[in-house]
Amino acid sequence: MPKPTLLVTRRLPAGVEARASRDYQARLNPEDSPRTGADILRLSQGADAILCCPAEKLDAATIGALPASIKVLGTFSVGYDHIDLAAARMRALPVVNTPDVLSVATAEIAMLLILSASRRAGEGERLLRAGQWTGWCPTQLIGAAVSGRRLGIFGMGRIGRELARMAAAFGMIVHYYNRTRLPPDLEGTAMYHDDEDKFLSICDVISLNAPGGDGTRRWLNAERIAKLPPNAVVINTARGTLVDDAALIDALTTGRVAFAGLDVYDGEPRLNPGYLTLENAVLLPHLGSNTKQTRDAMGNLALDGIDAILAGREPRNLVK
């Protein structure tokens, strides 16, 4: 029996590509060129499955026009806001993602951003690299303590919970705001809030860990920023669309928000240029899951899901 055909939209870690080539007629992208919806339609003719990435927009028109031979769509990500799920459902196209395996690596980036934004590491780094360090002094580059401060987590899913565990080890006091309260074994010592205003008022540090999409678009806007305590720190490792960039840039400029640490941006990689010159923002290029171990695990999980669908089984990573 011939191997099924798999379209892989971007270059993947070597081990994952080797597995794809072993089990499939794999259409790889060794040049790692960006793919548009039209490219995907063209390249997927006659294929059985697609493994895509968050950089590609699988909107209703693209999904509606996919060849009938496509039986499963995998995404190399935990988020699926780039895929029109309603259109996939209409076409009865199963979608698989990569939950769990990147939670820890992403929470590490959130903790790194909490620390480096609060402690002004970006400014310190630039001072040293420029050879402009003139000496230690008790008032230079004074940041905000992390231990003992209140961390508010918006969206207490897997990544939020990993972050809560890490932050507690730093002596942070963890609060969270979520649609529903977690059961005690998942909640740990974190304090639940069902009142948004009250939640915002205790966030010395606020970390966004909610999914993207229309329900959370520009959630952190000027009105909500105004409800944070003075000198708050804003962290976003979830989706750029959660933040009203103009409002956050304004708050960082006036000092209403003391520091920000961001890994994701609306419209990335073409982020709002207002961020680029802010000294009190620590910026990372959406590399929350960027460890070798994690990327391999993501690729393998996505392939597990595609394998299962093509074999007529229901995978554990089926998006419902």
Added chain:
Amino acid sequence: MKPRLIVSRQIPPAVAARIRAEFDCPWPEGRDMTADDVIAALTQTNADALMLTSHLKFGAEIIARLPATVKIAATCSVGFEHIDVAAAKARGLPVTNTPDVLTDCTADLTFMLILAACRRAHEYDGIMRAGWRRGYGLGEMLGLKVSGKRLGILGLGRIGQAVAARARGFGMQILYSHPRRLPPEQEHGATYFASFDEMLPHCDILTLHARSGPETAGIMDAGKFSRLPKGAVFVNAARGNLVDEDALLAALTSGHLFAAGLDVFNNEPAFDLRFAALDNVFLVPHMGSATVETRNAMGMRALDNIQAVLAGKPPIDPLWS
């Protein structure tokens, strides 16, 4: 009458406010003084006390020149390499430091360096400041995951223990080398190595928290770096003189070390600029205690020591007894 105080370096506003309330001090906000400035100010004001930082080299020579009115010198730091304690003792001058109050913030910064070095924060920041504009492939620019790795700690004192507590939140396995094995309530399951050499091959990440002194000067030499596994990460937020920097630079450029995170250097602030040319290091300018909360606490602790001695009580944090 309020006691008279001289402050040899700029200090945070909250500390200056207390100085204004409790002391007679010509420059309560502090100003940056040389040794000659300090002697002149102490002499002109018949000062009772001196508050200093590591900025001022407080050696035998300056101690010999202190006017007789000075009854205590309090440094706003936990380290005291800048103080000749023997000379102070010979003169009967109480000298004090500020332990404890900077433990948490220094441990936080140490862990930040671990994360930043492993997760390539310098390179990522460089990508952003250049405007990004290009997406990265799924196998590109990969860092090391911190969670679950083995963390070696040289010196499991207060700061070392606070770093270990943070590391446990990341499910790390803790190894330590220390002059003696600690009791279980301080060890928390960490694995003890009497021999530092024997610990090194087991460390995915190594962080230094040893006391600085003749027995630890240059302890991280080429031989020690070579005993770390290939691809290890090295962090130092303790003291620069623990490290042979030529050996560290060689290990970073050869690829033996994956990365390093450094808060301290042999020669501060004129640190070796060869570090600034490397991509696989994350550098910060000796900021372990640089938070509002900690710097205030350090200043207050130094003033508590001064007030205790001027009230005829023993100092709280004496450097000799």
